[in-house]
Structures are given as structure tokens and as C-alpha cells.
Amino acid sequence: MGPLPKRRHSTGRGGRRYKNIKQEVEHLLTCQNCGAKKLSHRVCPACGTYSASEAKKTETKSKKQAK
Numbered sequence: 021m022g023p024l025p026k027r028r029h030s031t032g033r034g035g036r037r038y039k040n041i042k043q044e045v046e047h048l049l050t051c052q053n054c055g056a057k058k059l060s061h062r063v064c065p066a067c068g069t070y071s072a073s074e075a076k077k078t079e080t081k082s083k084k085q086a087k
Contacts, residue, residue, distance in 0.1 A: 047055045056066035063070045 022065075047060055049060050050056070051058050051064040051067060051069065052071075053069045054064065055066040056064060058064045066073065
């Protein structure tokens, strides 16, 4: 008789093992304002708009520390 598992593996543990078998391609959309490619439900990296409205631009920590 060959070796057998002592305990059942959970579905999450098995899913982690097989997660790289099927990786979905991210869906890219064109920005309505500038026409650049962007991910859906996210701010456009080129012009900073989100669904035809201007998104707020915040300062990063490095800029705040430099002041």
C-alpha cells in the first residue's frame, strides 16, 4: 500500500495550489476623456479622471516630507 493523506485538505488549500493554472486577463477599457487604456472601476493613470469626473489628486508622503 502506498502513502495516504492523514487529513483532508481544505478547498482553499487546494485552490492555492492550482491558482496558476487559469489566470484571467485583466479587462482594459479606453478612457472616455483621453482615450488611454485603463482598468475598469479605477482612475485613469494618464489624465486622472473617473467616469467623466475629475478625481482628487493627493500628495504622496515623499512630497509632504520634502516641504
